[in-house]
Amino acid sequence: MGEQQGNTANWFSLDWFRPVTFSNFQWENPILFYAFLLIPLFILIWWVWSLSKKKNLAIALVRKDIKWSASSLLRHIPSLIFLVFVSLIIVALARPQKTNEKVEQWTEGIDIMLVIDISESMQIEDFKPNRLEAAKDVARKFIAGRFQDRIGLVVFSGEAYSRSPLTSDYDLLGEYIDGISFDLIEKGGTAIGSSLAVATNRMRESDSKSKVMILLSDGDNTAGNIDPITAAELASAYDIKIYTIAIGKEGKVPFGKDFFGRTRYVENTLDETTLRKIADIGHGQFYRVSDNKALESVFQLIDKYEKAEIKENRFRDTTDFYPIYLKWAIVFFLFWMMLKSTFVSNVLQD
Known part of the structure; x- marks a missing residue:
């Protein structure tokens, strides 16, 4: 319990996203990782839906005045933040955990x-x-x-x-x-x-x-x-x-x-x-x-x-880490909601 509380207190550490951290977990529901395969399909459907809803404004401009601006890329930030939120939800649902097994032997x-x-x-x-x-x-x-x-x-x-x-x-x-x-x-x-x-x-x-x-x-x-x-x-x-x-x-x-x-x-x-x-x-x-x-x-x-x-008793002590990734998911969701209310989502594409 003390270890779990200590891990919860340090949930904001970026060490939770290191590959070695994920490799040390056991996963209660690993089948949910197949949901990551649906993300590209979701992006494609979203892009097609966005095109169908997009309104074109006819403006007469000289070709030399049409210039591309890097600032137009800012409009993708909310979408990327939302994808991170979805990914963290999947990780949390897969339920990362660590199990320590103690074996007591006697005769x-x-x-x-x-x-x-x-x-x-x-x-x-x-x-x-x-x-x-x-x-x-x-x-x-x-x-x-x-x-x-x-x-x-x-x-x-x-x-x-x-x-x-x-x-x-x-x-x-x-x-x-x-x-x-x-x-x-x-x-x-x-x-x-x-x-x-x-x-x-x-x-x-x-x-x-x-x-x-x-x-x-x-x-x-x-x-x-x-x-x-x-x-x-x-x-x-x-x-x-x-x-x-x-x-x-x-x-x-x-x-x-x-x-x-x-x-x-x-x-x-x-x-x-x-x-x-x-x-x-x-x-x-x-x-x-x-x-x-x-x-x-x-x-x-x-x-x-x-x-x-020789007889033995086995004790399994399982610590769940899904609350850590759930908290990160909430942070990214709030961040996404905030960006949706700012100018970033309304940057025009050339």
Whole structure:
């Protein structure tokens, strides 16, 4: 309303007649612009009618005394003013307007807890540059694709701790992910059960209709004070769906350099059976990935599965500008009426 009042106050500005102004309008009745095609026909009919009504006065003059005067053109000014008036009426009837559409989106959201292994074996380089950095990279991309979901972060090796509570502040969460390193937890080992318990504790009071846990690990449960199966059953009791991702290749995998700078290989072991059982108890899915591309594909698949329905409201704010051109039309009509009462309309043609 304030914008419309401001536009009305500046109706006398010549900017309303700039081509760029007209190109920015939406028109409620654009079909009325065809009326401009009738103007030449109207002029022709008017001219023929004027000729039929014109009275000739016989005057004897010497040809050399007959001269054309530019002042005779002044008689056309009222007609031109009237044509401008008609044109402005057509523009006003076409109803120029601008519409701003505001879209509000919302969703009930999903609570998601990322549970990431940061044990020593995550330094293995079968992923580039290593398993942990590959996991951090896909976690960032996963978060970037979410909308109004709350996401938390748990890291673990020999112990587990909550790196971030459930939050929708994705920038802050990204900083927490960037800060993940192998020295966050001093105790060695892989406490899968403890990590599930910590993540469940963070989510147990959530009232979200959908709660999801994504566990990413490359080893066996070798530490912690709770069995992984027991922890998975506890999570399931709180209606938490669990996806498990086993990261790493089978057999010998590259792990650092030896004394002579040559690539060192170690034997990779992974308790795939336990991770499968955890996913089964949590009514989720188990995935085994052996390179960066496969890991990214799994996160994209989970992202697709765990999408809340996005709802939206659309608000249309329409501002009409026809009063501006109607006011200009009135001005030109009054101007035309005034000229019709002056000598300008009575200038004789030679």
